[in-house]
Amino acid sequence: MTLKELELFYYLADNPHISQLAKQLSMSQSAISLAIKSLEKKLSEPLFDRVGKKLVLNERGRLFKEKTYNHFLALKDAENFFKEDRLSGNLHIISSKTVGDFIMPQVIFDFLSHYPNAKICKDIKNSTDIVKSVLEGSIDMGFVEFACSDPNIIKERVGRDQLIVT
Numbered sequence: 001m002t003l004k005e006l007e008l009f010y011y012l013a014d015n016p017h018i019s020q021l022a023k024q025l026s027m028s029q030s031a032i033s034l035a036i037k038s039l040e041k042k043l044s045e046p047l048f049d050r051v052g053k054k055l056v057l058n059e060r061g062r063l064f065k066e067k068t069y070n071h072f073l074a075l076k077d078a079e080n081f082f083k084e085d086r087l088s089g090n091l092h093i094i095s096s097k098t099v100g101d102f103i104m105p106q107v108i109f110d111f112l113s114h115y116p117n118a119k120i121c122k123d124i125k126n127s128t129d130i131v132k133s134v135l136e137g138s139i140d141m142g143f144v145e146f147a148c149s150d151p152n153i154i155k156e157r158v159g160r161d162q163l164i165v166t
């Protein structure tokens with residue numbers, strides 16, 4: 001069963017007039033009917049009694065609604081969460097000493113300002129260990145101060161610097 005089928009089921013449970021629901025959702029009546037028939041087929045149970053042009057929730061439909069509605073709401077919340085804030089969770093990064101001490105604090109601050117639901121777990125190691133960690137998949141991202149030639153790592157240059165001695 002799909003979220004759309006379930007959503008239409010709950011709408012119809014509250015408003016049994018398919019024509020009104022079709023107008024409200026800008027859908028055809030036949031599309032709604034097909035979705036409900038598909039749901040009933042998957043459950044091997046009729047959920048509505050057809051009374052004239054209305055679909056009236058029957059006993060099995062009321063039980064189905066009672067058992068599933070809170071789970072449906074939780075799934076919709078999860079769907080909306082990921083639509084609203086696509087970047088969240090833990091990001092594991094390691095950087096070399098100079099990058100970690102002088103560049104990363106501002107980069108992390110700026111990143112978390114834009115993505116408050118993300119959490120950054122950071123560490124500082126030498127470049128060889130960082131490359132090894134990336135290859136093992138134990139971190140999400142590594143920042144090193146040298147050109148890495150390993151073909152199994154996706155690389156992107158994020159800056160250049162010069163050493164000036166006077």
